Amino acid sequence: MAEILYDQDADLSIIQSKKVAIVGYGSQGHAHAQNLRDSGVDVTVALRDGSKSAQKASDDGFPVKSVADATAWADVIMILAPDQHQRTIYAESIKPNLTPGKALAFAHGFNIRFGYIEAPADVDVILIAPKAPGHTVRREFVAGRGIPDIIGVENDATGSAWDLALSYAAGVGGTRAGVIKTSFTEETETDLFGEQAVLCGGMSHLVQAGFETLTEAGYQPQIAYFEVLHELKLIVDLMWEGGIAKQRWSISDTAEFGDYVSGPRVVDQHVKDNMKAILADIQSGAFAKRFIDDQDAGAPEFTKLRAEEEQHPIEKTGKELRALFSWQNSDDDYVEGTAAR
Numbered sequence: 001m002a003e004i005l006y007d008q009d010a011d012l013s014i015i016q017s018k019k020v021a022i023v024g025y026g027s028q029g030h031a032h033a034q035n036l037r038d039s040g041v042d043v044t045v046a047l048r049d050g051s052k053s054a055q056k057a058s059d060d061g062f063p064v065k066s067v068a069d070a071t072a073w074a075d076v077i078m079i080l081a082p083d084q085h086q087r088t089i090y091a092e093s094i095k096p097n098l099t100p101g102k103a104l105a106f107a108h109g110f111n112i113r114f115g116y117i118e119a120p121a122d123v124d125v126i127l128i129a130p131k132a133p134g135h136t137v138r139r140e141f142v143a144g145r146g147i148p149d150i151i152g153v154e155n156d157a158t159g160s161a162w163d164l165a166l167s168y169a170a171g172v173g174g175t176r177a178g179v180i181k182t183s184f185t186e187e188t189e190t191d192l193f194g195e196q197a198v199l200c201g202g203m204s205h206l207v208q209a210g211f212e213t214l215t216e217a218g219y220q221p222q223i224a225y226f227e228v229l230h231e232l233k234l235i236v237d238l239m240w241e242g243g244i245a246k247q248r249w250s251i252s253d254t255a256e257f258g259d260y261v262s263g264p265r266v267v268d269q270h271v272k273d274n275m276k277a278i279l280a281d282i283q284s285g286a287f288a289k290r291f292i293d294d295q296d297a298g299a300p301e302f303t304k305l306r307a308e309e310e311q312h313p314i315e316k317t318g319k320e321l322r323a324l325f326s327w328q329n330s331d332d333d334y335v336e337g338t339a340a341r
Contacts, residue, residue: 004178005166012039014160014167018103021046021074023067023089024081025053027134028107032078032172033062035141039171046070046077048089067093076168078105078128084295087116098123101158105168108191109184112154114288119154124161127152127184128168129191141173149174150182192282197275204309206266207232211314221317229318 015036022033023046037043045057046067057064071077071094079086079094090111098104100122107129111117119125130137132147140147149172151165158164162181169179195201210228215221238247248256281287294301 002180004180005175006178007170007175010166010170010175010179011163012167012170014164015076015171016040016167018042018075018164019044019073020076020078020168021065021067021070023047023070023077023079023094025051025057025062026080028130028137029053029080029134030057030060031130031134031137031141032080032107033057034060034138035172036168037062038141039173041171044070044073046074048093068097071097074102076103076105076164078107078168079111080107083108083110084292086111090117095120103158103161103164105165106184109152109154109188110192110288112184113188114285116288116292121155122157123155124157124164125154125184126161126165126168127154127182127187128165128172128174129187130172130174137172140177144176146173146176148177149179150187151179152182152184152187154184189279189282192287193275193279196282196287197278203232208312208314211317215313221313222321225314225317225321229314230321 016039019042020036021044022029022036025033025045025047029045033043033045043062045053045062045064046069047054047057047064048067054064065073067089077094077098079090081089094104098120100120101124103124103126104119105126105128106112107127109127112119112125127150129150130147131150132140137147149169151162151169151174153161153165156162166175166179169175207229211221211224214224214228235247235251238250242249248259251259278287291302
């Protein structure tokens with residue numbers, strides 16, 4: 001059973017005594033920086049030359065330094081740039097300026113787990129991963145609440161890396177909700193699997209397949225959209241609130257019976273076998289290599305797949321229908337600031 005840690009288990013003064021550099025000021029970066037500052041921590045934002053985020057960070061009241069200068073200044077360097085850029089930033093600007101006793105921090109273990117970043121033995125390597133997008137991490141903190149975090153330690157050079165990780169989690173509000181200890185390997189492999197097999201890849205393609213099945217059978221695309229995508233939020237909210245059991249308790253008996261008898265016909269043993277194969281690719285590093293190799297080549301596969309998926313008929317139908325929802329935010333609200341820069 002996982003041990004859950006709260007405010008009373010953390011010593012906030014540890015992170016308050018440190019100088020923290022936040023590398024990147026995108027979705028997670030702005031939330032970490034602002035929450036830590038509000039918790040009494042000395043924070044500087046570290047950005048590469050020419051970063052579009054520099055003005056925003058400055059407008060928000062933060063000192064902005066180059067990554068090299070910030071690394072030389074800071075005691076804790078939290079790397080929140082996109083996974084594919086981290087190793088270059090580290091090699092060029094962070095590693096040459098690390099000194100013994102400093103801490104290298106991450107919100108996702110990808111580059112450590114797969115060896116794209118190899119930190120020196122005399123530096124703490126820690127993980128603090130809020131389990132929500134950055135804007136939610138910030139919003140909940142401002143509201144006096146928090147988002148659950150998971151923390152890990154890959155290298156404990158100082159003997160106090162766990163205490164530092166927990167203190168950092170308190171600084172961003174994680175201990176208000178609860179913090180669970182993990183490892184870089186467990187966090188990375190489960191995070192990638194969840195994204196690919198269920199939350200992003202699995203869900204997106206299940207919705208597309210449902211839409212195609214209905215429209216190919218002659219049903220109106222607008223009706224198909226409502227039934228397989230629009231109402232998905234209602235179901236997910238119920239699951240989030242009380243698990244699968246609450247979702248089943250809340251729906252009609254007809255829907256619940258259909259869940260039991262038809263769900264296993266869609267997600268059968270073949271699907272689970274494919275999930276195991278996805279997990280194996282993650283564990284072996286095959287997925288990481290495919291992603292990084294493609295990024296290094298200019299992202300031709302990524303760009304091609306993104307363009308193809310954007311042309312799926314459900315996107316046109318959805319855009320037309322969402323324009324009719326006077327109460328819903330515009331599509332632009334969901335794409336701004338989604339990644340650290």
